[in-house]
Amino acid sequence: MKLRLGMIGGGEGAFIGAVHRMAARLDGLYELTAGAFSSNPDTSRATGVLLGLAPGRVYSSYTELLVQESQRPAAERVQVISIVTPNHLHFAPAKLALEHGFHVMLDKPMTFSLAEARELARVVDASGKRFCLTHTYTGYPMVKEARQLIRAGRLGRLRKLYVEYPQGWLSEFAEGEAGNKQAAWRTDPARSGPAGAMGDIGTHAFNLLEYVGGLPVEQLCADLNTVVPGRRLDDDGAVLLKLAGGASAVLLATQVAAGEENNVRIRAYGELGGLEWQQADANTLLLKPLHGPAEIWRTGGGYVGPFAQHNTRTPAGHPEGYLEAFANLYRNFALAILADLEGRTPAPEVLDYPGIVEGVRGMAFIENVIASGRSDKKWTEFTV
Amino acid sequence: MKLRLGMIGGGEGAFIGAVHRMAARLDGLYELTAGAFSSNPDTSRATGVLLGLAPGRVYSSYTELLVQESQRPAAERVQVISIVTPNHLHFAPAKLALEHGFHVMLDKPMTFSLAEARELARVVDASGKRFCLTHTYTGYPMVKEARQLIRAGRLGRLRKLYVEYPQGWLSEFAEGEAGNKQAAWRTDPARSGPAGAMGDIGTHAFNLLEYVGGLPVEQLCADLNTVVPGRRLDDDGAVLLKLAGGASAVLLATQVAAGEENNVRIRAYGELGGLEWQQADANTLLLKPLHGPAEIWRTGGGYVGPFAQHNTRTPAGHPEGYLEAFANLYRNFALAILADLEGRTPAPEVLDYPGIVEGVRGMAFIENVIASGRSDKKWTEFTV
Amino acid sequence: MKLRLGMIGGGEGAFIGAVHRMAARLDGLYELTAGAFSSNPDTSRATGVLLGLAPGRVYSSYTELLVQESQRPAAERVQVISIVTPNHLHFAPAKLALEHGFHVMLDKPMTFSLAEARELARVVDASGKRFCLTHTYTGYPMVKEARQLIRAGRLGRLRKLYVEYPQGWLSEFAEGEAGNKQAAWRTDPARSGPAGAMGDIGTHAFNLLEYVGGLPVEQLCADLNTVVPGRRLDDDGAVLLKLAGGASAVLLATQVAAGEENNVRIRAYGELGGLEWQQADANTLLLKPLHGPAEIWRTGGGYVGPFAQHNTRTPAGHPEGYLEAFANLYRNFALAILADLEGRTPAPEVLDYPGIVEGVRGMAFIENVIASGRSDKKWTEFTV
Amino acid sequence: MKLRLGMIGGGEGAFIGAVHRMAARLDGLYELTAGAFSSNPDTSRATGVLLGLAPGRVYSSYTELLVQESQRPAAERVQVISIVTPNHLHFAPAKLALEHGFHVMLDKPMTFSLAEARELARVVDASGKRFCLTHTYTGYPMVKEARQLIRAGRLGRLRKLYVEYPQGWLSEFAEGEAGNKQAAWRTDPARSGPAGAMGDIGTHAFNLLEYVGGLPVEQLCADLNTVVPGRRLDDDGAVLLKLAGGASAVLLATQVAAGEENNVRIRAYGELGGLEWQQADANTLLLKPLHGPAEIWRTGGGYVGPFAQHNTRTPAGHPEGYLEAFANLYRNFALAILADLEGRTPAPEVLDYPGIVEGVRGMAFIENVIASGRSDKKWTEFTV
Incomplete structure (x- = not known):
């Protein structure tokens, strides 16, 4: 089973958005299903077309994405939100995503300020949702x-x-x-x-x-x-x-x-x-x-x-690189969520991804x- | 648009089948849609489940896969066949796939004998289909x-x-x-x-x-x-x-x-x-x-x-490795096929993948x- | 023509004394002629024997060495003094050597204190003699x-x-x-x-x-x-x-x-x-x-x-290492002194060895x- | 005690002659005492001056060197002959040197032909003298x-x-x-x-x-x-x-x-x-x-x-290079000869230098x- 993934940011020309998408794809554990790829609706739409998304799942803003997806049937709505915007646009969508019941994969550094970070920690704790911060090198x-x-x-x-x-x-x-x-x-x-x-x-x-x-x-x-x-x-x-x-x-x-x-x-x-x-x-x-x-x-x-x-x-001898390390974060995050869904306790190796404390x-x-x-x-x- | 991919071989426990699948996923240009993953129908079925394939697209033999897929509507049937079996099982499925109108991605060495290779070259030429041999290192x-x-x-x-x-x-x-x-x-x-x-x-x-x-x-x-x-x-x-x-x-x-x-x-x-x-x-x-x-x-x-x-x-400085090199073969093969479909001439960089002559x-x-x-x-x- | 070299310190068991001797030998520009290799006269004598020195040129103390050598005929007495003792025994022999008209090659760090270093700088300046400090890595x-x-x-x-x-x-x-x-x-x-x-x-x-x-x-x-x-x-x-x-x-x-x-x-x-x-x-x-x-x-x-x-x-391709770098200091120091003796101005490459200012x-x-x-x-x- | 060394070949401009001399110097076990550095007497003489040799010990030909040195008193005549000429001038001086009672250090390849090599092996055996061939890399x-x-x-x-x-x-x-x-x-x-x-x-x-x-x-x-x-x-x-x-x-x-x-x-x-x-x-x-x-x-x-x-x-960590490896041949050769002179059996480590069999x-x-x-x-x- 693949997890349905929604992405915030990562429109054409962005570097890290493409990296997140390759990382999410590599192990076949995610299906990119929805996106608000840019604050510019045209860019968002164009990116969605390029990525083969259903037009109805491409949104003009992250709020729209989170609100509308949360109203879809459980079997259809996205389960994980990747946030790949610049730093000043980390906190608000991450908070909103968690509050709407989505697991969150967030690019680093976590927020714009330490105060935001402390607040996000409270939101994560209260949400009961999983949270991963992409400190790639630990992958x-x-x-x-x-x-x-x-x-x-x-x-x-x-x-x-x-x-x-x-x-x-x-x-x-x-x-x-x-x-x-x-x-x-x-x-x-x-x-x-x-x-x-x-x-x-x-x-x-x-x-x-x-x-x-x-x-x-x-x-x-x-x-x-x-x-x-x-x-x-x-x-x-x-x-x-x-x-x-x-x-x-x-x-x-x-x-x-x-x-x-x-x-x-x-x-x-x-x-x-x-x-x-x-x-x-x-x-x-x-x-x-x-x-x-x-x-x-x-x-x-x-x-x-x-x-x-x-x-x-x-x-050994088949070099694995940066994208594989990045994909390890995505893979472990998915394996943890899938274990949750199936009522299993994830293995320590699976849980070894950076989270809110590190953020x-x-x-x-x-x-x-x-x-x-x-x-x-x-x-x-x-x-x- | 993603190309629909069918795989022959690559059941659980195989090494190179998993590599092919990761390579096919990385750039989001393929959707694994069908498979005959093993000569053992149970293994094939189990692999299909693990990979999230629709049960009707998992076959007990490569012949079944190729024949039945070729009878599906054009918008639904697989377009590319990846063959990842041991060497003695390269020629027959590759020939059959080409003859049924599929593009073929074949693991190396190309065939069991030079005679088979020469014969396959004739089949490729006659088919008008694209053919790629996974000499990874050239990727x-x-x-x-x-x-x-x-x-x-x-x-x-x-x-x-x-x-x-x-x-x-x-x-x-x-x-x-x-x-x-x-x-x-x-x-x-x-x-x-x-x-x-x-x-x-x-x-x-x-x-x-x-x-x-x-x-x-x-x-x-x-x-x-x-x-x-x-x-x-x-x-x-x-x-x-x-x-x-x-x-x-x-x-x-x-x-x-x-x-x-x-x-x-x-x-x-x-x-x-x-x-x-x-x-x-x-x-x-x-x-x-x-x-x-x-x-x-x-x-x-x-x-x-x-x-x-x-x-x-x-x-530069974000190391790319073996899977990326392998994925370059899949990506270029897809880009060539997509160009064909859209009536464009593929760029020389795209066409620079190993083919039948190299095989x-x-x-x-x-x-x-x-x-x-x-x-x-x-x-x-x-x-x- | 080889320069006659006297050594202070470097008795058996010392590390850096042996290194200085190899460095001095490599290019054939020095002849080790005299030594006060240890404050223990027996050790000094034994080292002298091992090194094939004339017994009359092996001394019990650096003072003895410097005083007696300075009294020998110009064509016979040592010209350069290498000091390879621990740090607290750098200043006094270096000063005495310079004051007795010898060029000085001194192991680093230059002295025991900055005050000593400043004083040694005055002595060097007053002496008109050449001074080299063995910061090897610049060689x-x-x-x-x-x-x-x-x-x-x-x-x-x-x-x-x-x-x-x-x-x-x-x-x-x-x-x-x-x-x-x-x-x-x-x-x-x-x-x-x-x-x-x-x-x-x-x-x-x-x-x-x-x-x-x-x-x-x-x-x-x-x-x-x-x-x-x-x-x-x-x-x-x-x-x-x-x-x-x-x-x-x-x-x-x-x-x-x-x-x-x-x-x-x-x-x-x-x-x-x-x-x-x-x-x-x-x-x-x-x-x-x-x-x-x-x-x-x-x-x-x-x-x-x-x-x-x-x-x-x-x-190129014949690796030169630590001893060659060290020998470069000795070689350049000798070439500078030989140029002086012959009334030539040493080339900039020759004068590029660490000296009193660096010390x-x-x-x-x-x-x-x-x-x-x-x-x-x-x-x-x-x-x- | 230093061994007295005579050199055949190695006049100004030669590469390997200078290498041999540095190698012979490094450990202080040899004193270059005599030489026939070139078939051109002027070059030989000039090289001798440059190296500080006594004029009477610089010869115009290797024959002169070997004959005259062999007639000097034992305590004065050279003990080891280094031959650093081109290949066609290896055999004759090596043979003559051995026949006149000198130990021989010879540059590689050993001779001009296999026939010469076999003959030289007989001469070495008959001479009772030590023989070393400079296969540097084994040093x-x-x-x-x-x-x-x-x-x-x-x-x-x-x-x-x-x-x-x-x-x-x-x-x-x-x-x-x-x-x-x-x-x-x-x-x-x-x-x-x-x-x-x-x-x-x-x-x-x-x-x-x-x-x-x-x-x-x-x-x-x-x-x-x-x-x-x-x-x-x-x-x-x-x-x-x-x-x-x-x-x-x-x-x-x-x-x-x-x-x-x-x-x-x-x-x-x-x-x-x-x-x-x-x-x-x-x-x-x-x-x-x-x-x-x-x-x-x-x-x-x-x-x-x-x-x-x-x-x-x-x-460890002080890199030793090509000259040190070369010097190891010279050092071991000297240690073996010195052991012979003192009636000791050289250690296996000392005898581990290339010789006539390898030649x-x-x-x-x-x-x-x-x-x-x-x-x-x-x-x-x-x-x-």
Whole structure:
């Protein structure tokens, strides 16, 4: 059985909407059934035609979509809502969707502000519906393996973590180029929120840090920069962090590392060894014991644990990439909802997708890191 | 508009059937509508249920599927048939499908024998239907870029090519393990054909060699081995090759390289430089000029040509892998058929998928390489 | 003609003394002629025997060596003094050597304190003798190329630099193991100075940052940690830095990254592109233009500039490593001295070795980074 | 005590002579004392001056050197002769040196013909002197580790080996360029012998294959090509090989792989796993078990065996390269001679340098591979 999916945002020309749709398709667990793809009704309609939707299921606004779909018969109405709009348009449709009884898949960062995030958490709790936030990188099998190896104590007590997310695509004043929608909204405080690079990719790095290491951030010290003249938000930053239990970390996120693509990378070191993962070699996890040769753990290897295995589709040596990682979020979200519908308890591997708690912490990261960036004090308490 | 897809083979437990389905889903251009998933009707039915097919569209045999679907109204019947059975069951269903007016997507190697391949070529020609053979590796954007750079003369006249396909998964007598279906049929002359490793992966390497280099093989000299005791087909081989125009090549294919996964790799050298691609780093193409620093060409780079661009879904740095490469075959095949239906001429990028000619040459490779392996003469003419 | 070399420190069991001797030998420009290899006269004598020195040229103390050698005839006495003792024994012998008319090659960090460093700078200036500090990593050809490319404007104005130096060898309480001399003195405030990891390897990272980027540090913000229980100095740290001209940087140095060896690495990004070098792949410099494919610049490549060429001994593809980089310091120091002796002006490539200015800045780094580590203020002015 | 070294060949402008001298210097076990650096007396003299030799120890011919040195008092005369001339000038000076009581270090390939090689073997045996052939790549610590792991059974019985040596420096007609001495003699049958690429680098690959795998070649099948117009010897080749005990191998050697530097590489696969080493990452040995993650063995790792340890100078993470590998041959040769002089039995690690047996097999490889290249038969017996 396929879940019926409705999408808000993702009209022609959007980047992440297309990614969500491919991710939703890959495992055949969703049927895109309805959409409000743009605030421009013509664009929404055209996108619907392109995607082969029934005309009656293409809406002019998210409110229309949510209200009208909720009035359809249960066997027909959409069950899951994907929200792929810019940040300032996350909270309202997500809240409304939950309140109308839909499960919600929401693009990151979760909301426009921490206050919205806290409010959304209340709505999620009250709704009894499932909620997933697309922190894609936690969908990679070898990221899951990294987390599980640390949880299992393979590195001993953690001491130091490095997470970095270097991009170069905002090295120029791209928001000044006609037609560069991606650059335009991501550097616009009215649509992106108080943070630029820290919101767009810093939150990914922060989520990866807490997901893999399992240690909440307690204090941070940020150096934020706006490097490109004319830009209105940070496009570069470095953050020192103190984690629960005494470990420390460094988080680097920049969009002005000219020549870099998108190589998210994490390294963690404990008493007994270290590990390293990077998206550019996504199917490899390096495990480095304190003594003895480093080991190359690979997606699909017979020795990897159940979390990684569950999120792998092909045998070792058939590289799985970004879309597969993204699809893992969609797949697990569907499997959880299907288990609910059938009265089964989803397996821990299925439930291992980012949710509302991670979303709130991500928004707290944004607000704390901005505050620290403006502060003369070295350490800022991480408050949520 | 989605093309209606019927599948022959690919019942539960099969590897490549699931891959075909994911590839067909990714871009939303197909709707899996019918299937004869197994010669066992119960397995076929169960697979159909799992995939959410209408019960009336799940068949007990491929003949039933092809005959009955061909009798449905045009707006309802399947348009494309995917055949994902073992090698000995390629020819008959492919022929029947074409004769009943379906486009055919066929798993490699094309047939059980070269004679069948030649016959299928006649059927394809006579049918006027489209035909695609899943030589997956030619679906990678950077493999396409490699071919185009060579065609454009970036390496000058070619002199030497190396292609290798090392696997380790048949290092043990896996066909003796209960339940190892993959190993069982691939090492069984009655189902796999006259060649083992050379048929299963050697044909991929051969196809990659001719696709990237653009030079037909004219002579070859093979050393074929059956390394694992008890095995009935070759599991290892190395081939020296002479190409049209005076270049030479070496092809390595083995399934007993213990510890290796699936790292297909090609290197080509001409008067002006060389290039290198390997699946383990699939989004990178190394271009090595005779003078000057080597260059790292990347999927999604702004400088790559239209063939690579057309086969890329995400910006540079979002790794695309094996399933995306496979999906490129399905996507291009669909785009070609859709263009036909709409009376448009498909773009060259769209038509750049492996077809019947490549399939016949692949079967010729198998028969020639087996003949050479048995010969005391150094060089065997490549006959088709 | 070979320069006559005297060595202070480097008795049996020392690590860096042996490295200095290999570096001095490689190019045949020095003859090790005298030594005071240990404060233990027996050890000094035994080392002298092992090294084949004339017994009369092996001394019981550095004072004896310097005084007696200075009294030998000019054609016989040593010309260059290498000092390879622990940090607390750098200043006094260096000062005495310079005052007795010897050129000095000194291991890093330069002295025990910044005050000593400033004083040594005065002594060097007054002496008219040559002085070299062994910041080895600046001896690598591709590090030199990196500096020259940046100087030539290939990256445009610099914006962001990352330098890191992760080691794992102090992950355990190694100073508590009998016989671990290296760990013992490096973690002992009385011999190492106020800093542990920051003095031992942080100064290398700092030097590399300023050498490659060419931009002096102006402010810093340090998070220093002593991770291993019982340790008396920092063994881990991360530093945010502000550079002259508005660029920023991050410096990571740790000796508790379990499983890491010694992979010093630097990345620099400017308006027009980035570059990356790491010791683990020392003969490669990645040059990443903002637009266009990244380039792999290689030691020995025909396209590299004169600074890299001058510091390379073999054709491209014959890897040169740590000892060759170290030997480049010795070689250039000798070539400078020989040019002086012959009344020639040394070429810029020859004079490109670290000296007293770098040494003073390195000691300033240590004192500033320690001060910042203890401060509640975010930014500490870099004072020299 | 240092061994007194005399050198034949290696005048200014020669490549390998300078390499030999650096290798001899690195560990301080030799003193270059005499030389006949060129058949041109002026060049020989000038080189002697440059190297700081006593004028009376610089000779106009190798005969003069060997005869006159042999008449000097034992405590003064050279003990080891390094011969670094082109191939046609190997046999005569080596024979004369051995007959005059000198130990001989000879550059590869050993002689001009197999007949000379057999004769030299008799001379070596009769002389009682030590003999070393500079197959450099066996001097790398991780190559030694590879051999020892295979000897210890870590891969089980070997099945398949791949060895390759791709270079690009002869992609153009370099022997036609004025002043390109290296290209000139290496492509001249009168100086290089019957083989070009196969003699120059194919013998290295062959030696590496037999050294690492420990299995003598029994049959071979060669495809040799002269790719560059006007060239008089092979510049490209590929060889299929049958090894003792049933394993097979492939050897690739080319000097027309445009854009390639010098990346010698070997892979070996047995019943239990595989391993891989390549010069471009010389301090890494990949060990790939049939089951379980691949391991990254590193020079200087605490877990490597005594052969690798003995040939390592610095801790893990300080890369050692080509000159260190070369120096390992010189060092072990010296240690063996010194042990002889002191009446000690050299350790197995010391004696693990290539000698006369490897030299004869190398020349047999050249003659057999040329014969096979000309034969229509697939397999040529390897005769010595």
